[in-house]
Amino acid sequence: MTKDNQRKIVIPGEVIVKGDNYLPGEGTEKKGEEIVSIKYGLSEEQNRLIKVIPLSGVYQPRRGNVVIGKVGNITFNGWVIDISAPESAFLSLMEVPKYVNKDGLDEVMDFGDMVIAKIWSINKRGIDLSIKSRGLGKIDEGIIVKINPNKVPRVIGKEGSMVKLIKDETKCNITIGQNGLIWIRGDKIDDELFAKKAILFVTEKSYISGLTEEVKKWFEKEKK
Amino acid sequence: MDKVLTTPDITRERIKRYLSEGKRFDNRKPEEFRELIIEPGISKNAEGSARVKLGKTEVLVGIKMNTSEPYPDSPDKGNLMVTTELLPLSSPRFEAGPPRIESIELGRLIDRAIRESKLIELEKLCIKKGEKVWTVFIDIYSINDDGNLLDAAGIGAIAALKNTKIPKYDEKNETVLYEESSGKNIPLSKSIPISITAHKIGDNIIIDPTREEEDISETRVTIGCTNGVVSSMQKGNSKELTIKEMEKILDLVEKIEKEISLKINKPLK
Amino acid sequence: MTKEFKRPDGRKVDELRPMTAKVGVVPNADGSAMFSFGDTIAIAAVYGPKKMHPQHKQNPEKGTLRCNYNMISFSVNDRIRPGQSRRSMEISEITKWALEPVLMIDNYPNMVVDVHINILQANASTRCAGINAAAIALAHAGISMKNMVSSVSIGKLDKQLVVDVDKKEEDWEEGEGATDIPITMTGDDKITHLQLDGKIVTKQLKEAIELARKSCKEIYEVQKKALKESLSEGEK
Numbered sequence: 184m185t186k187d188n189q190r191k192i193v194i195p196g197e198v199i200v201k202g203d204n205y206l207p208g209e210g211t212e213k214k215g216e217e218i219v220s221i222k223y224g225l226s227e228e229q230n231r232l233i234k235v236i237p238l239s240g241v242y243q244p245r246r247g248n249v250v251i252g253k254v255g256n257i258t259f260n261g262w263v264i265d266i267s268a269p270e271s272a273f274l275s276l277m278e279v280p281k282y283v284n285k286d287g288l289d290e291v292m293d294f295g296d297m298v299i300a301k302i303w304s305i306n307k308r309g310i311d312l313s314i315k316s317r318g319l320g321k322i323d324e325g326i327i328v329k330i331n332p333n334k335v336p337r338v339i340g341k342e343g344s345m346v347k348l349i350k351d352e353t354k355c356n357i358t359i360g361q362n363g364l365i366w367i368r369g370d371k372i373d374d375e376l377f378a379k380k381a382i383l384f385v386t387e388k389s390y391i392s393g394l395t396e397e398v399k400k401w402f403e404k405e406k407k
Numbered sequence: 408m409d410k411v412l413t414t415p416d417i418t419r420e421r422i423k424r425y426l427s428e429g430k431r432f433d434n435r436k437p438e439e440f441r442e443l444i445i446e447p448g449i450s451k452n453a454e455g456s457a458r459v460k461l462g463k464t465e466v467l468v469g470i471k472m473n474t475s476e477p478y479p480d481s482p483d484k485g486n487l488m489v490t491t492e493l494l495p496l497s498s499p500r501f502e503a504g505p506p507r508i509e510s511i512e513l514g515r516l517i518d519r520a521i522r523e524s525k526l527i528e529l530e531k532l533c534i535k536k537g538e539k540v541w542t543v544f545i546d547i548y549s550i551n552d553d554g555n556l557l558d559a560a561g562i563g564a565i566a567a568l569k570n571t572k573i574p575k576y577d578e579k580n581e582t583v584l585y586e587e588s589s590g591k592n593i594p595l596s597k598s599i600p601i602s603i604t605a606h607k608i609g610d611n612i613i614i615d616p617t618r619e620e621e622d623i624s625e626t627r628v629t630i631g632c633t634n635g636v637v638s639s640m641q642k643g644n645s646k647e648l649t650i651k652e653m654e655k656i657l658d659l660v661e662k663i664e665k666e667i668s669l670k671i672n673k674p675l676k
Numbered sequence: 677m678t679k680e681f682k683r684p685d686g687r688k689v690d691e692l693r694p695m696t697a698k699v700g701v702v703p704n705a706d707g708s709a710m711f712s713f714g715d716t717i718a719i720a721a722v723y724g725p726k727k728m729h730p731q732h733k734q735n736p737e738k739g740t741l742r743c744n745y746n747m748i749s750f751s752v753n754d755r756i757r758p759g760q761s762r763r764s765m766e767i768s769e770i771t772k773w774a775l776e777p778v779l780m781i782d783n784y785p786n787m788v789v790d791v792h793i794n795i796l797q798a799n800a801s802t803r804c805a806g807i808n809a810a811a812i813a814l815a816h817a818g819i820s821m822k823n824m825v826s827s828v829s830i831g832k833l834d835k836q837l838v839v840d841v842d843k844k845e846e847d848w849e850e851g852e853g854a855t856d857i858p859i860t861m862t863g864d865d866k867i868t869h870l871q872l873d874g875k876i877v878t879k880q881l882k883e884a885i886e887l888a889r890k891s892c893k894e895i896y897e898v899q900k901k902a903l904k905e906s907l908s909e910g911e912k
Contacts, residue, residue, distance in 0.1 A: 192904045195778070195815050196823030196863040212822075221780060221822060223815040223903055238907060240818015241706050241725060253415055269787050270727040295416045327415045333818070372425045376432060390907070450797055451715055453750035463703050467796065469750025492758050495744065496721040496792035498704050503744055503792075505759070546749040546758065548794070550719070551702050585753035 190227055193220040199233050210235030224333075242268045242332035242362040244310050246302055249319070251327065251360035252312075254296045257288050264298060264312060267329070267362045272310035274300060280315045297322040299358055299366065318358070325356075325368035326375050330386050332363030337389040338382055345385060345395060352402045353378035377405070414622040422623060426611045431620070437613045438659050443670055445562065447570045452585075455571025455593065459563040461615060463553035465497075468563035469546050470571045470593070474583060477533070477540040485532025486542040489518035491549075491560065498552040512643070513557055517547065517564050517602065519639040520631030524600035527568065531594040534576065541573070543593065554618040557629060561602030566671055568593060598633040599671070601664045605630070605656040607648060612655055614663060628653070630660045681836045684844040692828070692840040692891055697808070697902035699816050707817025709902065711809035713840055715799035720809035722817035725787035739784030743772040745806055747795040767803050768793075774807050774827065774860040774869035780820035789819060800843045801829045804858055807869070812899050816906070825868055826895035827860035830884040832876050837884055839891045857881070859888040863896055 193199055198217045207213040210222040211233050220226060224237040244250070244266065252264035252272060261275040276283045276291075283291055292298060299319050300312035314320045330338065339346050339359055350357050355369035355378040365382060369375040384401055388394060414422075422432060429437065441462035450456035455470035477484060491514035493501045521527060532541035545567070547560045575587040606616050606624040616624060626646040631639035637657075642648065648656075681689055693714030702708035705721035712718070728734045745768040749756045771793065779789070791813065793806040804827035811825045831841035834851030841856055848854035855874025861867055867885070876884065 192907045194824060194900050194903050195821035197900075210820075219822075221820045222818060223907075224818075225907075237818040239707060239816050269725045269784070297415050297417055322417060324420075325417060326421050327418050372421055372428075372430075375421070450750055451799075452752050452797060456750065467748070469748070471750050471755035473755060490749070490758055492748075494792065494794060495723075495790070496702060496705070496708075496719065496794055499723050544749070544755055546755075548748050551704050553703070 190225050192224070193226045193235055194223050195221055199226045199235070200228075204231055206232045208232045208234030210237065236333075238333045239331065240333065242266070244268045244272070244302055244305060245361070246305055248302045248361040249299065249358075250302060250312075250362040251297060251299050251322075251358070251364035251366055252362070254292050254294055254298065257292075257294065259285065262288065262292055262298075264300065266310070266312075266360075267332070267364060268310070270309065272300070272302065272312045274298070274312040274314065278303070278311070278313035278315055280320075292321050297327060297366070299360065322366055325366055326372075326379065328365045328367060328379050328382060330363050330365065330382065332361065334386045334389050335359060335361055335363060337394065338365070338385050340395065345398065348395065348398060348402075349378055349381045349385075352406075353381060357382075380405075414619045418619065419623045422619060423609045426608055426613065429611075431613065433617065435615075437611060438663060440615045440663070440667070441617075443562070443667070445566045445670060447566050453567075454574060455567045455569070457563045457566035457570070459559045459566065461553075461555055461559045461562075462617065463551055464555055464559050465550040466556060466559045466563050467548045467550060468560065468567040469548075470567050471544040471546065472571075472574060472583070472593075473542050473544070474534060474539050474576065474581070475542045477537065481529075482537040483533045483540075484529040485527070485540045487518065487522060487527060487529065487545070488542060489514045489521070489545045489547070489564070491517070491547040493549050493552070493556070497549040500552070501549070512641075513560060514547065516557065516629050516631075516639070516641055517545065517561050519641075520561060520600045520602040521545070521564065521568075523638040524598050524631060524633055525596055526565075526598060526600055528594035528596055534578075539581070543571075552618065554616045554621040555604065557604050558602060558615060561600075561631070562667065562671060565599055565601070568595060569671070598636075598638075599668055600631040600633050600638055601667045601671075602629060602631040602639075603660045603663055603667070604628065605659060607646070607652060612652060612659065614659065628656050630656070632660060632664055635661050635664075681833075681838075683833075683838060685842065687838075689836060689838045690887060690890065692894060693842065695895065695898045697812060697898050699812060699902050699906035705813070705817070707813045707815070707819070709809045709812035709816060711805050711812065711899075713799075713801050713805050714842065715797055716801050716805045716842075717796040718793060718802065718805035718809040719796060720791060720793045720806065720813040722789060722791050722810075722813045722819070724789040724817070725784045725819070726790075728786060728788040733788075734786040736785050737782070739781040739787040739789060741772055741776050741779060741781060741789050741791065743768045743775070743791045743793065743810070745771050745793045745795075745803065747798060747802065751795045751798040751802075767806075770803065770869060770871065771807055771810065774825060775810055775814065777866070777868045778811075778821050778823045778825055778862055779814065780822060783820050789814070789817075798843075800841050800846045801858070803827070804829050804840075804860070807860055808895055808899060812902060815903055823863040824896060824899055825860050825862050826892035826899060827858065827869065828888050828891040828895060829856055829858040830888050830891075831856055832874060832880065832884070837880065837887055839887055857884050857888070859885065859892075861889060861892040865889055
């Protein structure tokens with residue numbers, strides 16, 4: 184693979200590279216001597232490992248992801264949380280950082296409530312969530328914005344630089360769920376909507392290079 | 408309705424609070440429509456058609472005509488039939504299967520707005536009294552639902568009727584020749600009913616809700632009117648409305664009706 | 677003979693109608709696309725993968741693909757009554773069989789992927805246009821696929837083979853009349869769908885399949901271009 188086509192858009196079935204020197208990574212498979220894409224997305228090479236990063240489609244849960252979800256059901260020992268993924272996740276009352284009376288689950292979180300949680304296990308039975316770490320738990324106020332989950336890395340930016348820029352410019356608290364749900368909380372609704380607008384700008388321009396500069400310019404223009 | 412698909416409670420609370428300051432999430436005024444794009448004549452096999460986009464909401468409307476027997480109580484009048492399909496393609500909230508009450512109500516509201524305003528001159532669609540008349544089918548399809556399918560469908564129906572040509576009728580063989588047009592427009596009166604739906608959220612009245620706003624609408628009133636004359640109306644959803652609010656809605660609709668009818672007369676293409 | 681044969685719309689025997697394809701036509705869907713052959717226009721939307729409900733329909737071994745093909749009432753001259761018909765139910769199943777071989781459906785146990793196809797305007801070859809739109813929409817929805825599929829209808833009009841049959845050709849009456857052969861192939865030339873109505877000798881049918889292979893390559897390029905352009909535009 185030459186430098187020019189290091190990142191290129193590929194479609195399912197498309198041959199990305201030929202030759203025995205490469206290893207098939209995520210989103211690809213090896214077919215004889217060829218490495219073929221099984222996804223629509225951007226192909227990338229790192230140390231001879233070829234992978235395809237999907238840029239559209241439903242969120243695929245991974246262990247360790249912080250996600251934002253909605254309480255869809257309450258059972259005798261926890262909450263069923265919709266995390267905009269192919270299947271719902273489960274938050275056990277054992278994974279709540281305080282004692283919860285089994286009769287009082289709805290007092291902690293009720294139907295329709297939003298929650299920030301971490302995926303601590305994915306197995307055959309399903310996806311298990313926890314809210315035991317800092318920054319996790321029920322959301323009381325603010326707005327929820329839904330974006331294409333594949334664009335989450337762009338909104339976060341390198342080492343969180345993009346989201347920091349948006350936080351600083353809008354004076355809002357922002358928590359980004361890997362599942363594409365974003366929680367924005369500011370002093371005024373106007374601030375929250377301004378942050379929402381900035382985030383949507385990033386998702387629309389997510390393919391241009393020098394995005395951070397572009398967003399800075401956008402803020403200058405918007406603030407006039 | 409599956410609760411997981413609807414707008415989160417905290418966002419609902421924010422929308423309501425913002426509205427109480429007279430503001431909406433997308434910067435519109437309470438009585439402001441989203442960008443309205445009307446494309447007439449988008450289908451070659453329909454007698455008339457239109458695509459309507461209201462923001463991200465999109466509907467297709469097609470007019471088909473066929474001959475049939477008249478109803479016994481109107482032997483010299485054409486027939487009108489309106490159907491709506493809320494396609495599962497257009498929203499995760501719509502399921503395949505027999506039509507549900509939402510789509511039936513939508514069709515009936517459009518039907519009444521058109522029928523009661525006497526927009527289509529059905530008496531001119533009689534071929535042979537008591538034996539053969541034209542039936543006008545107005546078929547409405549949702550392509551993407553981002554709120555207010557109701558008004559998009561109503562606007563689409565009018566826009567489609569306005570470019571409807573009657574097909575040629577072969578009297579000898581009693582068949583419709585769809586490949587040939589009679590060259591005649593469908594007979595329409597001057598009273599064009601614009602159907603507008605007002606929604607009550609908290610103490611506020613808005614029109615053209617987005618999906619998020621429609622989710623928190625407490626009650627709605629759909630009004631079909633022409634030049635300030637109301638010809639059809641329906642209050643939907645189970646919450647009451649004060650007389651004052653009803654009067655406010657009537658004033659609002661009268662104002663907006665003019666703007667929308669201007670747009671229908673000069674569609675973008 | 678090839679040169680003398682006149683198609684009603686003046687196309688060469690191996691010439692497809694002008695094709696267009698567009699990605700992301702239904703913003704609500706997880707993946708969507710439009711595909712057209714001339715006046716035949718299909719749109720497809722994909723929802724999923726998502727957990728199959730009711731639970732007893734879940735398959736722990738692999739995911740389920742559901743296809744739902746329908747023509748809108750005013751897509752043809754004689755108005756179609758809204759709702760499913762025997763024809764649309766069969767084509768829905770055919771469409772599923774045409775798409776399933778390339779989907780890595782084993783990756784989605786207990787899940788369902790819904791594909792909704794609506795024909796907005798019809799001038800024959802609607803199932804092929806629908807399959808082409810669905811393949812793009814599935815890729816757009818990020819579903820794992822071994823390859824794309826492309827679909828075309830080959831016709832035998834009297835004795836002559838032609839590609840991408842339109843309505844006038846479908847109703848061909850001269851000589852031996854019309855034989856309609858819709859075929860779907862993967863990007864690496866495997867057949868996933870084949871139907872035939874009419875009469876044809878095996879030797880010529882083999883030629884028809886070869887003709888389909890060539891046409892599917894052209895269709896594949898249109899699908900590929902639509903997908904690639906949609907990403908560079910920064911859609912959705």
